Amino acid sequence: MKIENLISQIRQKKSFLCVGLDTDLDKIPKHLLQEDDPIFAFNKAIIDATHSFCVAYKPNIAFYEAYGLKGWKSLERTMEYLNQNHPEIFTIADAKRGDIGNTSTRYAKAFFETLNFDSITIAPYMGKDSVEPFLDFEDKHTILLALTSNQGAFDFQTKIVGEEELFKEVLKVSKTYQNTDRLMYVVGATKASYLAEIRKIVPQSFFLVPGVGAQGGSLEEVCQYGITENVGLLVNSSRGILYASNGEDYMQAAAEQAKKLQEKMEVELKRIGFLS
Numbered sequence: 392m393k394i395e396n397l398i399s400q401i402r403q404k405k406s407f408l409c410v411g412l413d414t415d416l417d418k419i420p421k422h423l424l425q426e427d428d429p430i431f432a433f434n435k436a437i438i439d440a441t442h443s444f445c446v447a448y449k450p451n452i453a454f455y456e457a458y459g460l461k462g463w464k465s466l467e468r469t470m471e472y473l474n475q476n477h478p479e480i481f482t483i484a485d486a487k488r489g490d491i492g493n494t495s496t497r498y499a500k501a502f503f504e505t506l507n508f509d510s511i512t513i514a515p516y517m518g519k520d521s522v523e524p525f526l527d528f529e530d531k532h533t534i535l536l537a538l539t540s541n542q543g544a545f546d547f548q549t550k551i552v553g554e555e556e557l558f559k560e561v562l563k564v565s566k567t568y569q570n571t572d573r574l575m576y577v578v579g580a581t582k583a584s585y586l587a588e589i590r591k592i593v594p595q596s597f598f599l600v601p602g603v604g605a606q607g608g609s610l611e612e613v614c615q616y617g618i619t620e621n622v623g624l625l626v627n628s629s630r631g632i633l634y635a636s637n638g639e640d641y642m643q644a645a646a647e648q649a650k651k652l653q654e655k656m657e658v659e660l661k662r663i664g665f666l667s
């Protein structure tokens with residue numbers, strides 16, 4: 392997908408919400424466990440309930456790999472459903488891959504070609520030749536982990552390396568890679584106070600921002616420091632939407648949570664003049 396199409400969808404839906412599809416058989420409503428493919432049945436219901444409030448879906452691959460071949464099949468069916476019914480919606484494989492060049496190329500083919508995701512999350516630790524194979528793919532996006540939402544982010548990412556924090560070095564060095572227009576970054580909502588400094592380094596890039604809802608990050612703070620004239624944000628919520636209820640009313644409860652976030656986003660989009 393081209394960035395212009397993502398931006399025009401944000402304008403149309405008045406939303407920059409990404410719904411995380413972290414589907415856990417221990418948490419979904421019990422009656423769905425009778426289905427042939429409960430993971431797909433749950434994902435389909437969540438997509439049907441939330442698609443008008445969000446611009447992106449982010450299956451976290453761990454939740455599918457955990458169930459082996461069956462989980463992978465559910466992921467394939469989810470992607471087929473999205474590509475056939477909502478091709479305008481941006482898809483993110485939250486896979487956090489990255490390896491030596493020829494291996495990265497195979498990961499890129501798996502997620503961009505076989506599964507037809509628009510983007511994938513990548514760990515930057517192995518450097519340029521582990522990231523650039525993903526950047527070779529036209530209209531596909533590589534989302535580099537910059538400053539993650541978890542507590543462990545302080546173990547390495549904020550440590551001073553040379554003159555500044557490691558995450559800043561990641562951002563600066565990544566700007567020297569080829570096809571940087573295909574780069575986005577992960578910045579945790581729980582680290583919103585860092586966003587102003589991050590924006591100085593990458594003023595135009597899109598950020599995937601996990602950590603609102605269950606992890607306690609604030610949407611308003613993320614917008615205060617991170618929003619750009621073209622929005623530049625995809626704010627994710629997974630558990631807060633998926634498991635708003637585990638009863639028969641789970642679709643309605645998920646839709647309500649997604650709508651609440653969309654309405655807050657609309658306020659922010661109006662505040663910056665992106666929407667009139």
Ligand SMILES: O=c1ccn([C@@H]2O[C@H](COP(=O)(O)O)[C@@H](O)[C@H]2O)c(=O)[nH]1
Binds near residue numbers: 411601602606627629
């Ligand atoms: O820094 C990061 C990077 C990725 N994630 C992932 O996002 C979702 C968050 O789920 P919630 O239920 O909304 O907390 C999940 O898939 C994480 O693995 C992140 O949280 N932080």
